[in-house]
Amino acid sequence: MTKVIFTENAPAPIGPYNQAIQHNDTVYVSGQIAINPATGNLEIDDLELETDLVLKNLGAVLNAAGMDYSNIIKCSIFLSDMGSFGTVNKIYGSYFTDNFPARETVEVACLPKNVNVEISCIAVAS
Numbered sequence: 001m002t003k004v005i006f007t008e009n010a011p012a013p014i015g016p017y018n019q020a021i022q023h024n025d026t027v028y029v030s031g032q033i034a035i036n037p038a039t040g041n042l043e044i045d046d047l048e049l050e051t052d053l054v055l056k057n058l059g060a061v062l063n064a065a066g067m068d069y070s071n072i073i074k075c076s077i078f079l080s081d082m083g084s085f086g087t088v089n090k091i092y093g094s095y096f097t098d099n100f101p102a103r104e105t106v107e108v109a110c111l112p113k114n115v116n117v118e119i120s121c122i123a124v125a126s
Helices: 047-064 082-093
Strands: 002-005 020-023 026-032 072-079 102-107 117-124
Touching (some): 026 047, 047 082, 072 082
Parallel strands (some): 072 102
Antiparallel strands (some): 020 026
């Protein structure tokens, strides 16, 4: 069974994709960036606040699927500058307490809307 996941508590997609797709017990969350869902504005002037908003957006999509951060089994982090790894990693780590998900972090040439960080994940119902 496949189901589209959508919430107004996270940014609407800016292209031909969905916020997330649930297939059976697995949710595939599209990359989230620091768009404030309440205003539609980018919030990228402070990397810590940007990363926090990205993770809050990710959490909002998970909540729409009846899940939370504890259901995440895999994250992908995309950075515009690997020099920001430490800052992003610190904020990211504050969202997980144990049983950390698998993850990769890669530097890319450019991200949508020239943001500094984008994070996607895969989550499974427990």
